[in-house]
Amino acid sequence: MDIRWLEDFVALAALRNFTRAAEFRNLSQAAFSRRIQSLEHWVGTGLVVKGSQPVRLTEAGVQFLEEARTSVDRLLEARAAIRSGQFEVMSQIRLAMPNVLARSDFRQVLGRIGRGKQSFSVLVGTTAEVTARYLAGDADILLVHTCPALPLPEGLAAQDRLVLRADRFLPYTARAAGDFGFPGTPKAPFPLIAYARRAYFAELFEHVLSRAGQPAAYRMAVQCDMSDVLKEVIVAGHGVGWLPESAVDPASAALIAPVGGPAWEVPLEICAFRPPRGTGPQVDALWRALQGGG
Incomplete structure (x- = not known):
């Protein structure tokens, strides 16, 4: 019929x-x-x-x-x-970003564009997960942290790159708990709130230790691959852990504070990536907005 x-x-x-x-x-x-x-x-x-x-x-x-x-x-x-x-x-712009940036920077991305001007599909996960999904073609634009002192994650070097803003990766502890004797001694290691080995920030942590100029002695207290979870553990007073400064909102800043000084910090950049070949007028328009060109 x-x-x-x-x-x-x-x-x-x-x-x-x-x-x-x-x-x-x-x-x-x-x-x-x-x-x-x-x-x-x-x-x-x-x-x-x-x-x-x-x-x-x-x-x-x-x-x-x-x-x-x-x-x-x-x-x-x-x-x-x-x-x-x-x-x-079909007209949605597909964004990929780790959980930590979805919380801190997605609102800023929307603010650069203006209300109601685009439709988005947002893919979140760990840095490794969203990078892999982006490189597999599941997203039009990727937002991630990068460290100027380290090579770009594999596959991103050939992509168009835009630095959105600067950030820092530094150790925090609960204000009420003190510094746990940071950076510790062999006899009195500080409790470390650490990233899982597969996490991008775990590599940054190892880079911090290699360039600090003094040894750090720690015992593993908690390990996870999500910054939000680690931040809650730090707030609860279980030890010292590194976080991107952008992940520390005003409410959290009232409860935790950096420790150790500049030797234990590393500069970061929050970057956007897109394929070097054209991806359509809507993605181009967003890219121009992220550049500040409207």
């Missing part, structure tokens, strides 16, 4: 004339009549009283008309909704 047959039948019932209904449907009268006959064959009974002028519906035709109208309306509404949804998905 073809939805056009239902539309033909609804038009015929409204206009009550084969010639006018055929013209309305932009068909020859012969083709229009064949489609009405096909519909009657599908229903299994006559819908139109043969030879009547003006056209009259049979009892079955009257019964079927309301169902035909309802079916046509529902099908057209469903098609419109699907097409609209598909357009919305």
Whole structure:
């Protein structure tokens, strides 16, 4: 059964004339009549009283008309909704960013663009996860931390890169707990709130230790790959842990404070990446907005 047959039948019932209904449907009268006959064959009974002028519906035709109208309306509404949804998905800008930046910087990205000007799909996870998804083509733009002193993560060197702002990676402790004797001694190591080995910030932590100029002695207290979780553990007073400064909101800053001084810090950059080849006008417009060009 073809939805056009239902539309033909609804038009015929409204206009009550084969010639006018055929013209309305932009068909020859012969083709229009064949489609009405096909519909009657599908229903299994006559819908139109043969030879009547003006056209009259049979009892079955009257019964079927309301169902035909309802079916046509529902099908057209469903098609419109699907097409609209598909357009919305296709027109969305796909952003990928780690959880820590989703909390601290996504609002700033939206602020640069203005309300209601774009539609976004946001992919979050660990730095390693979202970088891999971006490089696999699952996102149009990637936002991540990078460290000027370290090579870019594999695969990102060939991408277009935009520095959004500076950040720092530094150790924090709960104000109420003290500094735990940081940076510790072999006999009195400080409790470390650390990143899991696979985390990007774990590599940064090792870089900090290598350039600090003095040894650090610690015991592992808690290990996780999410900055938000580590921050809560630090706030609770379980030890010293490194965080991006951007992750420390005003409420958290009232409860935790940096320790150790500049020797234990490393500068970071919050960067946006996109493929070097064009990705469409909407992504280009966002990129210009991130550059400050509107």
